[in-house]
Amino acid sequence: MDEMTIGVTSTAQIPKQRGAAHDTARGTSLLEAAVSYAEERHWDVFPGTWLEAVKGTQRCSCGDPACEAPGAHPAREDWPTQATGSASAARRLWSKQPTASILLPTGRSFDVLDVPETAGFLALARMERMGLTLGPVTRTPDRRMHFLVQPGGAAKVTDLVRKLGWSPLALDLVARGEGSYVAAPPTRVGGRGAVQWACRPTVSNRWLPEAEEIISPVAYACGRDGRR
Template sequence: MTETIPGTEATQIPQQRGASLLETAVRYAEERHWDVFPGTWLEAADGEQRCSCGDPACAAPGAHPAREDWATQATGSATVARRMWQKQPAASILLPTGRTFDAIDVPETAGFLALARMERMELTLGPVTLTPDRRMRFFVLPGAAAKVPELVRKLGWVPRLLDLTALGEGAYVAAPPTRYGTRGAVQWACRPTPANRWLPDVEELVSPLAYACGRDR
């Protein structure tokens, strides 16, 4: 049985403090073999939490790359990850897609509808994140970004009309417990477990995801 969170209730996750971020980033690299890289972080300024990038209108405060060359900075080494977060303990945890996994991005309402449908179909899920901006990202095997448009068309949907995006090479996802400013933290809708170490192919999940996104329009 896949461990999911019911409805939209928040799962208890660590606060975004230096030690938990560092240890969590190391654990992702060590236990899941995911590449990780540190992003921006939140800073207190005039009684408010602002993004370290300095942009007062930042769309993802404390949850986006801090450097343009982030793709070369990403590492699967737990030792290197520990060293990077020791330099900036408050940095967000970002995971590049297109390497050990791709991610299918859908609205939260469609995501929960799809999760319920997948459980009824007894599909094997990978980890799934839930972001404070009400998006869900389903982790699947790499290569999904190239497959999704044609798979969606074969199901009878027009890709551009569905709020369903595949994140592959050149993209990234924020991992728990990264915080989006004052909006809250990224959570696991389906936690990483030994049972979902082997990710599903996007072909296994695209039908319920496309159906849910079509219903959600």
């Protein structure tokens, strides 16, 4: 699949997302992408671990051969203090380690609704039909999709889902707020592939939706996906 095209699954076809400040899916370095996120989106960023070649295989810089997210997790326990929204600071950090993953702390510039990829594509198609405004959405190598929403949204998700008639425990829907993080494109996760944009950051989606605005199609998609 072309990395600049919104994905196609058996349940939904999503149209191309046009326009982006920087193309982080094709040819943009991690340093350039990190600086762009800080400078143009005003997102906090911090460098995580990176991949190292060891005897012909790629391993995480953390040294754990069984690392669950090789090259895509915090390198320091005090990572919240390392996160910065300064483009110049981001440039200095990635200049020291240009292959470090790009991690974005949640609960600051945005929260994240984390869902299975199949549910994510179904939700995107449903939201387009409903004419809802979408924020950026990432697609991870472990077949998850991350919907970016306004900060504070994660704390509301449980009650919002209950009001829609769903049991929060019955849905594979993870709300990521303060104290968590997500990896940003073009970070690679071991040999699994790179994080990509399903809906790229554009001028039109600079203002993120509230969780309340998209929770209905997201919860519906997760519920339908869970019944398969």
